[in-house]
Amino acid sequence: MSRRGEGTVRTVDDLAGMLAELASAGCHNWNLVSPTQYLPWVLEALVELAGRGIALPVVWNTSGYECSSTLAALDGVVDVYLSDIRYGEEGPDARYSGVNDYVPVSREALLEMNEQVGPLVVDRDGIAERGLIVRHLVLPSGLAGTRAALGFVSDRLGVETAVSLMSQYYPVGDAVGVPELGRRINEAEWLEAVGALRELGLERGWVQAFHGELYADAGSRIEPDGPAGS
Numbered sequence: 001m002s003r004r005g006e007g008t009v010r011t012v013d014d015l016a017g018m019l020a021e022l023a024s025a026g027c028h029n030w031n032l033v034s035p036t037q038y039l040p041w042v043l044e045a046l047v048e049l050a051g052r053g054i055a056l057p058v059v060w061n062t063s064g065y066e067c068s069s070t071l072a073a074l075d076g077v078v079d080v081y082l083s084d085i086r087y088g089e090e091g092p093d094a095r096y097s098g099v100n101d102y103v104p105v106s107r108e109a110l111l112e113m114n115e116q117v118g119p120l121v122v123d124r125d126g127i128a129e130r131g132l133i134v135r136h137l138v139l140p141s142g143l144a145g146t147r148a149a150l151g152f153v154s155d156r157l158g159v160e161t162a163v164s165l166m167s168q169y170y171p172v173g174d175a176v177g178v179p180e181l182g183r184r185i186n187e188a189e190w191l192e193a194v195g196a197l198r199e200l201g202l203e204r205g206w207v208q209a210f211h212g213e214l215y216a217d218a219g220s221r222i223e224p225d226g227p228a229g230s
Contacts, residue, residue, distance in 0.1 A: 003173065016045040023049075023056050028127050029080065031059040036070055046077065057129060064106035065099065071112045080120075081113040082133045088145025088152065096143065096181065107152055110134065120162040120204065132157070133205070135164045138193045141180040147196045154200040163205040165197055184211060 010018075019030055035042055049055065057079035064083045085106055087093045093102035113132050120131030134157070136149050153161050167190050175181040190210050197207065 012041050012044045012048070015041065016048045019045060019049055019056075020052075020054050023054050027056065029057040029059050031061055031082075033061040034063065035060065036062060036066060039070060039073060043073065043077065059128070064109055065102055066109040067105070068108070068112065071109060071116070075116050079117065079130045080128045080133065081117055081131075082135065083110060083113060084135045084137070085110065085149045085153065086137065086144065088147065088149030092139075092143045092145070096175075096178075107156070110153075110157060114157050114161070119158070119160045131162065133162045133164060135166060137166045137169055138185050138190060139169055139181070140183050140185045140189065142189070143180060146193045150193075150196050150200050150202060154202055159201040160204060161202065163197065163202050165193060165205070165207045167193075167208045167211050 022030060032042060046058065058077060059080040059082055060074060060078045061082045062084065064085055066083075083106075086097070087102050087106075090100070090103050094100040099105075110132070117131050120133055121129050123129055134153055136144065136146060138144055138146050150163070150165075153163060167185060170184050171178075171182045187210060194207060
């Protein structure tokens with residue numbers, strides 16, 4: 001999708017109109033996917049809507065590679081951070097994502113996100129109202145540094161952090177020709193990742209079935225947080 005030039009140029013008024021339509025349709029939130037490069041215009045649209053009395057919880061759906069100034073601008077605006085932690089160890093970030101500082105930048109960002117919104121709070125129907133959700137996609141050959149990534153979440157963010165552990169990786173584009181990335185994960189790699197999640201005490205969130213065919217209850221699930229989630 002990111003390489004085919006798809007999409008349509010939109011104005012701030014267009015964006016505000018689309019968000020207003022979602023609100024009137026009864027959507028639970030505004031889930032903004034990879035929105036950071038559009039930050040000034042997103043904020044402008046949200047301010048315009050607030051002036052019209054239109055508001056929904058804002059979900060910032062991000063790779064986790066966020067700088068401090070971006071997160072400062074989002075403080076008090078974002079209700080739910082849905083953030084990747086793509087790599088747990090340095091090296092693969094430079095080789096496969098073109099940046100040599102993903103690990104420290106994403107960890108600092110996750111700490112700030114957690115400071116702003118805290119652990120995930122859901123309503124009686126399990127719909128997110130506020131908080132942090134951390135996604136981690138297991139890569140073949142141990143390239144995601146899964147144990148280190150989950151260890152950071154457990155040690156620094158806390159075991160109450162909601163984690164989405166995903167097995168759905170499949171090679172596309174340039175990854176097809178890279179031997180260590182040109183395959184799906186095997187069952188042993190997936191079981192090792194799930195074992196690390198359990199050993200580290202991360203019991204809130206979601207665990208995919210092998211290869212992401214469906215979500216399974218593997219000891220990780222979301223529970224409403226009593227009155228705060230009502």
